[in-house]
Amino acid sequence: MSGKKIDVLGIGNAIVDVIARHDDAFLDRHGLVKGSMQLVDEAGALSLYDKIGPGIEISGGSAANTIAGITSLGGSAGYIGKVATDQIGDVFAHDIRAAGVAYDTPALDGGPKTARCIVIVSPDGQRTMSTFLGASALLGPDDISEADISGAAITYLEGYLWDRPDAKDAFRKAAQLATKNQAQVALTLSDSFCVDRHRDSFLALIRDGVDVLFANEAELLSLYETTSFADAMAAVAKDCTLAAVTRSEKGSAIVADGTVTEVPAQAVDEVVDTTGAGDLYAAGFLFGLARNKPVAECARLGHVAAAEIISHIGARPQVELKTLI
Amino acid sequence: MSGKKIDVLGIGNAIVDVIARHDDAFLDRHGLVKGSMQLVDEAGALSLYDKIGPGIEISGGSAANTIAGITSLGGSAGYIGKVATDQIGDVFAHDIRAAGVAYDTPALDGGPKTARCIVIVSPDGQRTMSTFLGASALLGPDDISEADISGAAITYLEGYLWDRPDAKDAFRKAAQLATKNQAQVALTLSDSFCVDRHRDSFLALIRDGVDVLFANEAELLSLYETTSFADAMAAVAKDCTLAAVTRSEKGSAIVADGTVTEVPAQAVDEVVDTTGAGDLYAAGFLFGLARNKPVAECARLGHVAAAEIISHIGARPQVELKTLI
Numbered sequence: 001m002s003g004k005k006i007d008v009l010g011i012g013n014a015i016v017d018v019i020a021r022h023d024d025a026f027l028d029r030h031g032l033v034k035g036s037m038q039l040v041d042e043a044g045a046l047s048l049y050d051k052i053g054p055g056i057e058i059s060g061g062s063a064a065n066t067i068a069g070i071t072s073l074g075g076s077a078g079y080i081g082k083v084a085t086d087q088i089g090d091v092f093a094h095d096i097r098a099a100g101v102a103y104d105t106p107a108l109d110g111g112p113k114t115a116r117c118i119v120i121v122s123p124d125g126q127r128t129m130s131t132f133l134g135a136s137a138l139l140g141p142d143d144i145s146e147a148d149i150s151g152a153a154i155t156y157l158e159g160y161l162w163d164r165p166d167a168k169d170a171f172r173k174a175a176q177l178a179t180k181n182q183a184q185v186a187l188t189l190s191d192s193f194c195v196d197r198h199r200d201s202f203l204a205l206i207r208d209g210v211d212v213l214f215a216n217e218a219e220l221l222s223l224y225e226t227t228s229f230a231d232a233m234a235a236v237a238k239d240c241t242l243a244a245v246t247r248s249e250k251g252s253a254i255v256a257d258g259t260v261t262e263v264p265a266q267a268v269d270e271v272v273d274t275t276g277a278g279d280l281y282a283a284g285f286l287f288g289l290a291r292n293k294p295v296a297e298c299a300r301l302g303h304v305a306a307a308e309i310i311s312h313i314g315a316r317p318q319v320e321l322k323t324l325i
Numbered sequence: 326m327s328g329k330k331i332d333v334l335g336i337g338n339a340i341v342d343v344i345a346r347h348d349d350a351f352l353d354r355h356g357l358v359k360g361s362m363q364l365v366d367e368a369g370a371l372s373l374y375d376k377i378g379p380g381i382e383i384s385g386g387s388a389a390n391t392i393a394g395i396t397s398l399g400g401s402a403g404y405i406g407k408v409a410t411d412q413i414g415d416v417f418a419h420d421i422r423a424a425g426v427a428y429d430t431p432a433l434d435g436g437p438k439t440a441r442c443i444v445i446v447s448p449d450g451q452r453t454m455s456t457f458l459g460a461s462a463l464l465g466p467d468d469i470s471e472a473d474i475s476g477a478a479i480t481y482l483e484g485y486l487w488d489r490p491d492a493k494d495a496f497r498k499a500a501q502l503a504t505k506n507q508a509q510v511a512l513t514l515s516d517s518f519c520v521d522r523h524r525d526s527f528l529a530l531i532r533d534g535v536d537v538l539f540a541n542e543a544e545l546l547s548l549y550e551t552t553s554f555a556d557a558m559a560a561v562a563k564d565c566t567l568a569a570v571t572r573s574e575k576g577s578a579i580v581a582d583g584t585v586t587e588v589p590a591q592a593v594d595e596v597v598d599t600t601g602a603g604d605l606y607a608a609g610f611l612f613g614l615a616r617n618k619p620v621a622e623c624a625r626l627g628h629v630a631a632a633e634i635i636s637h638i639g640a641r642p643q644v645e646l647k648t649l650i
Contacts, residue, residue: 053423054384054421054424055419056382056639057382057416058382059379068379087412087438088412091380094375098375098377098378098379099378113412316379
């Protein structure tokens with residue numbers, strides 16, 4: 001659509017997930033709020049790691065999952081995010097490059113370790129995350145180049161970046177460069193607690209520099225401090241041109257130029273792990289958008305990608321998504 | 326049955342698996358023999374890692390999988406195996422301790438890295454393994470203490486140890502200490518190519534120092550250089566008191582004091598990944614044996630544990646196996 005070299009450039013926290021399954025009693029016992037993401041320091045991460053039992057390590061990171069989804073759908077994509085020069089960082093870099101993503105952010109040497117996210121998967125497939133940001137939080141403006149941003153039709157940013165000053169500066173620089181280079185800026189709100197931490201600056205950003213907004217229902221309600229979905233949709237319709245709001249098994253609602261379109265979710269046999277559902281919805285949606293599809297078709301692509309990801313453990317596709325569309 | 330402190334002490338290569346799915350054409354293209362385990366050096370492992378695409382990291386190692394299965398069944402177990410002081414080694418140590426296994430082999434500092442096994446899972450669930458032994462091959466006699474061996478009813482050894490001189494010495498010492506302390510010695514042949522590499526010394530060991538032998542059909546045929554399963558069973562009946570031979574979906578055949586008992590496999594809905602099927606069969610069997618169960622019941626426990634492991638990716642149980650028996 002754009003003459004740009006690649007469809008989407010994602011920028012986010014470069015994280016490896018450690019996944020374990022536990023019941024709700026485990027969450028209660030360790031003071032974890034089901035379905036949330038909390039930030040922990042290295043000591044907190046190690047302490048929780050001691051308690052979770054055996055785990056599975058798999059590359060994660062919200063925007064990185066989205067980007068891996070876009071290449072799996074047949075799109076072209078790049079990623080910017082910071083790992084450390086350690087084995088877990090090597091795993092992250094291997095996996096994202098193996099997914100066909102252009103990735104060359106320099107690894108951090110001598111500082112904190114590569115970010116880890118401990119994901120507790122509940123019997124109903126919901127996930128509760130405790131994230132040690134480590135090296136990922138030291139992504140800074142110097143890691144963002146105009147050449148990278150100008151070469152992508154869409155620059156996709158995760159709200160989590162807003163949690164740390166260096167990453168926030170990198171985020172701002174990327175958004176400004178995208179706008180300057182006639183590229184679209186897409187943002188995902190990431191988490192209702194993340195919205196709660198940054199409501200005013202997110203609202204300012206959405207009204208001013210964001211072309212496409214992704215949120216789930218809880219995040220949208222938190223953004224507008226309301227319990228009414230209709231009120232929140234009316235508010236977001238005023239604040240941005242295009243917003244896609246996911247509602248779990250109810251599908252998604254898309255606001256485009258003031259008009260709301262509802263698209264049903266894709267049926268799945270069994271929900272194994274919802275980790276990455278929102279990330280992969282964004283992958284399908286952005287892939288469609290970069291190819292000028294109507295918004296209902298963008299949403300359908302999002303639901304197809306999300307359905308694949310929630311049918312197994314981990315937030316990266318296990319089949320080539322392009323075979324499913 | 327024995328007044329021993331723990332049921333089973335396992336000794337083996339401490340390995341973290343990197344799992345990826347590919348079709349048979351991928352195996353052909355990279356000269357891999359479907360269903361086999363080949364040893365590779367670090368350069369070979371890195372080269373293959375470059376080609377496999379995104380992976381999942383999960384603790385493995387044949388005897389370690391068995392030991393984790395035994396504690397999951399409600400048994401008590403210890404493990405001896407060598408990792409390096411690196412992040413992948415930390416993952417291995419965490420996972421085996423989190424499984425409730427006593428594990429305190431000192432990690433290797435300043436030498437090769439923690440062992441990695443690249444597991445290619447085929448669409449039919451079969452796995453093809455390329456193992457970089459790294460630190461695990463430097464397990465030596467000094468890592469084996471008489472106190473550990475004498476405290477376990479059964480010492481369980483994997484044939485893979487026989488591939489490296491230091492580990493072979495450790496293996497020999499453990500077997501001798503077990504016999505001296507009225508503990509049983511169990512051996513798994515590990516792999517038909519491993520049998521091929523060490524046929525004569527394995528036969529000498531089986532005739533002399535092994536109380537319980539585990540093998541699959543291919544390994545048994547390789548051991549006796551025959552294509553006749555009946556001939557191989559007759560030969561093994563002469564060579565050892567108790568042998569359990571697994572035959573995939575045909576179940577297992579147990580030779581006990583010259584009598585053969587056949588036990589059917591446990592049905593599974595879908596075979597996702599056979600990695601660890603033999604390891605978990607051994608877990609169930611040894612758990613039964615340590616509790617003086619009849620051999621048919623030991624085999625049934627083995628099939629229950631194997632059925633759980635082949636229904637998902639990875640060779641460590643994802644549910645408490647004791648809830649299945």
